[in-house]
Amino acid sequence: MTVLIPGIAGAIARQVARRLAESGHQVVGLDVRPWPDAPKGIEAHTVDLRKRAAEELFRRFRPEAVVHMATVSGLARAGEERYRINLGGTRAVFEHARRYGVKHVVFVGRHTYYGAGPDTPLYHTEDEPPQALASYPELGDLVAADLYAATALWRAPEMTTSILRLVYTLGPSGSGTLAGFLRGRAVPLVLGFDPLFHFVHEDDAAKAIVTTVEKRPRGVFNICGPQPVPLSLIARHAGRPVLPLPEALLGLLLGRAGLPRLSRGALAHVKYPIVVDGTAFRAATGFSHDFDEVATLRGFAEHFPRNAD
């Protein structure tokens, strides 16, 4: 079948595209970022999802499935622009999908949807509402995009919609929120806090998305791999030095002195865990991960030795 991937130039999206192409699907992608050396059999168009040229791709190729991976996190873009990308882009995907008879739309969202706070539970299930948004407003447009995408479950009953909430990814591409956080000069910790971080190997993330395309589960699903690990242990096994700083000081230093850039609100995500329950997805699709937490961290350490960055 024909699969359209908005946001195809991202690290995980490229893997998804390769895997789908390898299993015989026609893959068409679009992204504002070019993918010049895209493998044969994958058509990557340098197009903005919110422009007419994107709709043209829907019309021309009439994809059966769409995997929407063109959202950006609070760290990559600021304010209004991020809002337009995440909300405007998601709206465009669903409108075009309905207009051009797409059978299955996969929205790839993030587990940070649930928010982190001192009294949020571990192992969030899909029916929980987002929390602690007030302390991290930069997350608002991703949460809104997730919830908006989920309205397709009742607004567009003729179509199958899968909403995925993916934990942090870690792998050879070195991209993603957690990887960026680990790749600074030192991994900053809020002194006295060491939350569990939930992550999955990039390959497993791509595998889960491909599994979603193949099995077409309808509904909202958390995607995770192995059990979560405390941040300090992640840093240690990824071969990274940690720098525990009092919260007030850390807030001032973020983005300076070789420390990763992070908004003030994101500090809650360095103090408190966001851990999800992935049972529903495994039950619906039979998915299982190939890389455990040790292998994932070891692989990351080998790809990004401390002195190389």
Added chain:
Amino acid sequence: MRLDRLVGNDVAGRVDRLELPFDALGVDRYGISKRYLADAMRLAWPFYKYYFRVSAHGLDHVPARGRGMLVGNHSGGVAIDAAMVLSAVFFEMDPPRLAQGMAEKFINRVPFMSTWASRLGQLTGLPETAEQLLKDERLLMVFPEGVRGTAKLYRERWSLVDFGTGFVRLALKTRTPIVPFGFIGGGDALPTIVNLYRVGQAFGAPYLPVTAYLVPWPRPVPLEVHFGAPLLFSGTGNEDDEVVQSYVDQVKAAIAGLVERGRAHRHESRKGLSR
């Protein structure tokens, strides 16, 4: 390990024998850490054995494996009770078990306490978390009196304040046996005269206990914990309040009985000492 020989207890061996699914990094899926556990229990052992000379009775009532809920009275203003119940099932059961308390919400906001509590499996007391732990066949430790229980003053030390009812609903829903226990002596170890609520809240805690000798440091008073026969109620957890309340009252009565038995036992052994 040399440290364990110094402490006089094979703490590392006990941590190894805990039947918890630790991964290759030595943490379980809730973030409980073997390293933190060993450190904490090495610290707890001298207090358990020599400082408070804790005597634990009825440990055979605590399930050797599988889900269970230890439910007891609060005694002593700074969680000595929780630490010593945790120590009792860790040091005196074989294989040892880890009692996982449902921590007060403020603990997770306080630096270091947050990390230590989570690495030791003392997670914030949320119904969702408690249910997860029981479904994972863990041993929960519940003090249904809550903060009002630890805030008991010296003259109130033998009383029980109102019990919450959530724990019984959870036990019904998850078919978990409730093992009642009575904790004796915490009120003598930490004779609270007054609780300073404003001062405590300035530090992020619900209150700061003030003792007859001012500092909230417990005296070396012998402590006792008496476990009673498990209570297993049948139901779904969706019963009317009156039904649940009647079960709560049964648990409360069992705990009151164990506290009475403990007081009598303490009285007897003290008479024995003075002869």
